[in-house]
Amino acid sequence: MTKEESYCTLSEAVGSRIDKTWRPKKRHQVGSVLPGIAALWKFHQDFGRLPESIKGDYKEFTKLMTETGQALELPQELVKADFIRSDLSPVSAAS
Numbered sequence: 545m546t547k548e549e550s551y552c553t554l555s556e557a558v559g560s561r562i563d564k565t566w567r568p569k570k571r572h573q574v575g576s577v578l579p580g581i582a583a584l585w586k587f588h589q590d591f592g593r594l595p596e597s598i599k600g601d602y603k604e605f606t607k608l609m610t611e612t613g614q615a616l617e618l619p620q621e622l623v624k625a626d627f628i629r630s631d632l633s634p635v636s637a638a639s
Contacts, residue, residue: 558582562616576609576622583609 552560558581562571586608587595595601606623613623 554581555585558585562618564617568619571617572619572622574616574618574622579609579612579616579618579623582612582616586612 557578562574583605584594587601587605591604595605610623613620
């Protein structure tokens with residue numbers, strides 16, 4: 545038997561849902577990256593640019609990341625301010 549892997553596009557990955565049968569421990573393994581990328585994707589769609597290290601962008605990105613985490617039914621502790629800051633800093637430096 546061989547293991548077969550299938551891949552999807554970024555837009556499909558960002559729009560995907562977490563399996564409702566996953567136990568909390570497995571949901572925690574998803575990490576902050578998925579809601580972070582989804583929030584960046586949504587921010588870019590809404591504003592036509594990447595977020596910058598300014599208060600308004602930080603606030604909007606935090607809101608989007610929190611909403612995404614809730615929509616995916618991920619543990620609330622995955623969306624932390626320190627991760628958001630570390631996630632937003634390299635993005636704003638690249639734009």
